[in-house]
Amino acid sequence: MAKTAKKAAKKAEPKKAAARKPAAKPLPAKKPAAKKPAAATSSSSGPVNKERFTLYGMLGSGPTYTVGLMLTLSKHPFSYFHVNLREGQHKQPDYVVKNRYGQVPALRDGQVYYVQSAAILQHLADELRKFDGKTDVEKNRIREWLFWNWDKLAVPVFRLRARARGLRQFGDEVRVMYDTEAKAALAMLENELAKSEWIATKRPTIADVGVYGVLRYIAEANIDLTPYPNVSAWKKRFEALPGFGTPEQILPMESRLL
Numbered sequence: 045m046a047k048t049a050k051k052a053a054k055k056a057e058p059k060k061a062a063a064r065k066p067a068a069k070p071l072p073a074k075k076p077a078a079k080k081p082a083a084a085t086s087s088s089s090g091p092v093n094k095e096r097f098t099l100y101g102m103l104g105s106g107p108t109y110t111v112g113l114m115l116t117l118s119k120h121p122f123s124y125f126h127v128n129l130r131e132g133q134h135k136q137p138d139y140v141v142k143n144r145y146g147q148v149p150a151l152r153d154g155q156v157y158y159v160q161s162a163a164i165l166q167h168l169a170d171e172l173r174k175f176d177g178k179t180d181v182e183k184n185r186i187r188e189w190l191f192w193n194w195d196k197l198a199v200p201v202f203r204l205r206a207r208a209r210g211l212r213q214f215g216d217e218v219r220v221m222y223d224t225e226a227k228a229a230l231a232m233l234e235n236e237l238a239k240s241e242w243i244a245t246k247r248p249t250i251a252d253v254g255v256y257g258v259l260r261y262i263a264e265a266n267i268d269l270t271p272y273p274n275v276s277a278w279k280k281r282f283e284a285l286p287g288f289g290t291p292e293q294i295l296p297m298e299s300r301l302l
């Protein structure tokens with residue numbers, strides 16, 4: 045591991061020592077070890093704690109971008125730890141304790157690591173009260189779209205993109221299958237966006253963030269959005285949201301500690 049990355053890893057680690065202190069030890073003047081860190085309680089109305097979040101990921105990763113985008117749109121600063129997938133850092137024991145699936149992204153919030161970008165979006169929306177649903181019906185609709193995104197859209201788009209970048213090899217038959225699946229998902233989305241400006245509610249939510257995190261890469265999957273004018277218009281609307289940034293603007297090439 046490079047020197048800067050080692051330093052970054054050390055700083056990004058939550059302070060485990062305090063949490064491991066035996067509860068029975070008499071320390072009346074100090075806070076109880078198990079207390080939730082103040083960092084984990086800040087919300088949209090509370091003070092911003094810039095040490096609260098560390099995002100583990102890499103620049104080329106769509107799911108990492110999705111999480112970085114959500115934090116940026118929510119105007120919440122975060123530290124960033126670059127995970128070197130080429131060197132297999134995501135399969136090393138010190139990373140697998142953060143993400144049991146051996147994938148990026150992972151998000152540290154206080155002392156807890158969250159994984160799976162859709163689940164991370166949900167956690168951030170609940171905690172920061174941004175881009176969230178305001179009623180149970182809205183929350184459920186948002187969840188529905190997040191599941192749909194990974195079920196129907198993300199997999200074919202990311203597989204096609206990986207093939208185009210030489211990261212995955214499969215033949216033309218499989219390529220056509222993914223292309224057909226991606227276009228069927230786009231047609232569905234096109235139809236929905238004829239009825240509403242945003243995907244799940246009348247406001248932008250994490251459903252939009254999750255879907256944008258895939259459609260950002262649609263051209264790299266060699267799919268033209270021209271036949272989907274509602275999707276194209278929604279994409280432009282999303283890019284005009286305050287705080288929006290491209291992957292290159294949001295994710296650094298190297299670790300960055302706040």
Ligand SMILES: N[C@@H](CCC(=O)N[C@@H](CS)C(=O)NCC(=O)O)C(=O)O
Binds near residue numbers: 108129134146148161
């Ligand atoms: N469903 C996961 C997908 C994460 C994922 O596919 N990450 C890729 C990078 S974009 C990865 O870590 N690949 C390495 C591997 O799966 O071994 C999420 O949304 O977080």
